[in-house]
Amino acid sequence: MEKSINDLVAAGKMLPLMEEFYTIQGEGYHKGTAAYFIRVGGCDVGCHWCDVKESWNADVHPPTDVDKIIESASVFSDTIVVTGGEPLTWDMTYLTNGLKRKGMKTHIETSGAYKLTGQWDWICLSPKKMKPPTEEVYQKADELKCIVYNKSDFAFAEHQASKVGKDCLLYLQPEWSKRDKIIPLIVDYVMENPKWKVSLQTHKYLNIP
Numbered sequence: 001m002e003k004s005i006n007d008l009v010a011a012g013k014m015l016p017l018m019e020e021f022y023t024i025q026g027e028g029y030h031k032g033t034a035a036y037f038i039r040v041g042g043c044d045v046g047c048h049w050c051d052v053k054e055s056w057n058a059d060v061h062p063p064t065d066v067d068k069i070i071e072s073a074s075v076f077s078d079t080i081v082v083t084g085g086e087p088l089t090w091d092m093t094y095l096t097n098g099l100k101r102k103g104m105k106t107h108i109e110t111s112g113a114y115k116l117t118g119q120w121d122w123i124c125l126s127p128k129k130m131k132p133p134t135e136e137v138y139q140k141a142d143e144l145k146c147i148v149y150n151k152s153d154f155a156f157a158e159h160q161a162s163k164v165g166k167d168c169l170l171y172l173q174p175e176w177s178k179r180d181k182i183i184p185l186i187v188d189y190v191m192e193n194p195k196w197k198v199s200l201q202t203h204k205y206l207n208i209p
């Protein structure tokens with residue numbers, strides 16, 4: 001029994017599901033768009049400021065039938081955001097094939113630290129110093145969303161921006177706990193470097209998930 005669940009997880013037919021919720025995409029280019037979020041557990045990137053540390057340990061999130069996840073996701077809206085945890089810890093092929101068959105638009109929030117799997121209409125790449133993205137994901141990213149926690153993150157963001165495709169949108173997002181200090185720096189930076197745009201975690205201001 002144990003083994004067969006592990007096999008199904010390895011095949012991407014079951015995933016450790018942390019939560020699913022219908023909300024408004026709060027961040028980046030699609031901010032303001034109603035979307036159904038699928039949050040998959042498991043991440044070992046280890047960002048010290050991560051706002052969903054409860055997602056890290058996959059073992060506490062029940063392996064869930066991906067067919068059931070697809071069924072519940074397609075009820076609410078046609079935009080599905082897969083996040084985590086780090087969704088690319090797992091094989092996203094089966095999940096996204098199922099969502100595409102239902103006519104859904106598939107979006108992913110990822111650090112890009114692991115092999116890109118799945119069929120995506122929108123890839124939000126949020127690179128982390130601890131475990132940088134794989135080379136292949138840079139050219140596939142639709143938006144690059146760099147988190148700014150301190151001044152040195154601007155240089156990291158510029159280096160990441162040098163690796164993405166020419167049409168990739170560039171966002172700087174303040175780390176939430178440091179927002180009062182960082183927002184003024186981001187504002188100045190974007191005015192001086194207008195290829196960047198500001199992204200805020202607007203769902204936290206709206207008091208929604």
Ligand SMILES: C[S@@+](CC[C@H](N)C(=O)[O-])C[C@H]1O[C@@H](n2cnc3c(N)ncnc32)[C@H](O)[C@@H]1O
Binds near residue numbers: 083112176177
């Ligand atoms: C929780 S992560 C999950 C997806 C994936 N592991 C990743 O990091 O992209 C979702 C998004 O929230 C951002 N994020 C996480 N904690 C944050 C914080 N404290 N302040 C601002 N953004 C944060 C991440 O950089 C990422 O863009």
Ligand SMILES: Nc1nc2[nH]cc(C(=O)O)c2c(=O)[nH]1
Binds near residue numbers: 025027
């Ligand atoms: N509303 C809302 N928008 C989001 N955009 C990215 C999120 C994430 O945690 O991946 C997120 C989230 O947790 N909630």
Ligand code: SF4
Binds near residue numbers: 046047
């Ligand atoms: S990669 Fe994403 S989920 Fe993992 S620790 Fe960093 S912000 Fe959190």
Ligand SMILES: [Mg+2]
Binds near residue numbers: 051052
């Ligand atoms: Mg979030």
